[in-house]
Amino acid sequence: ARIRDDLAARNIDIEGATIVRGGATPTSYISLSRATGSRTIVHYRDLPELSAADFTQVDLTNLDWAHFEGRNPAETEAMIARVATECPGLPISVEIEKPRPGIERLFRLPGDRQTLLIVSRAFAEQQGAHEPEAFLKAFANDCDATLLILPWGAKGAYALTEARELLFAPAHPPETLVDTIAAGDVFNAAVIDALLQGAELAEVLERANALAGRSCGQLGIDGLSETPQASIGD
Structure with a gap:
């Protein structure tokens, strides 16, 4: 009930959420460094992942x-296939955050549509990458997304287009680093919002970096979308 109330207060629709009777709510215990703004997360989960059967609802x-x-790559692949079948032309994006068994099956997205893979720096580094540009070019050989984006934290963000054009946008670090929790999710949401608004790719990266950087300068993310800088075209 507490989680439902929290989501409702932020106008997040949970109509399609699956309620697992007898399940336990996953919890994360986060240690936040006052000195650097970095965090350490201890996560406990005793709840099944969302299944493709759940997603049919x-x-x-x-x-x-x-x-x-x-x-849960196998189930996620089936969910994506449903979207591709029932919603031709609907843009699809996938965040590749960390290595998981079978994750490569999510590198190829179906249909004639805008497709986006957002690959985390942690994933790239776990693949042995040290240079983001080289990683993106190599990774492009294993996927068919029309756009690849690789946020690289305080060093900015990179993108590779379907035509293999490489773009870069510098980071926007806050004056004081307060809290890095959810900065990656903020970046992803800003990217999708900017693309939906028809922004040029260079501006997409710029806006996403700016919003993610601003989120690192405050506790939590409430109010971020209300700032003038959060909208495209200002």
């Missing part, structure tokens, strides 16, 4: 974009 009408986290 989600209404896909009136969607502008379908975004997935790269979890």
Whole structure:
């Protein structure tokens, strides 16, 4: 009930959420460094991942974009296939956050549509990458997304287009680093929002970096979307 109330207060629709009777709510215990703003997360989960069967209960009408986290790859692949079948042309994006068994099956997204893979720096580094530009070019050989984006934290963000054009935008660190929790999710949301608004790719990266950087300068993310800098075209 507490989680439902928290989501409702932020106007997040949970109509399609699956309630697992007898399940335990996953919890994260976060240690935040006052000195650096970095965090250490201890996560406990005793709840099954969302399944493709669960996802069939989600209404896909009136969607502008379908975004997935790269979890439970086999089930996520089936969810993406449903979107591709029922919603031709709907843009699809997937965040590749960390290595998981079978994660490579999410590198190829179906259909003739805008497709986006957002690959985390942690994933790239766990693949042995040290240079983001070289990693993106090599990774592009294993996927067919129309756009690849690789946020590289305080060193900025990189993108590779379908035409293999490489773009870079510098980071926007806050004056004082307060809290890095959810900065990656803020970046992803800003990217999708900017693309939906038709922004040029260079501006997409710029806006995403700016919003993510601003989130690192405050506790939590409430109020971020209310700032003038959060909207495209200002």
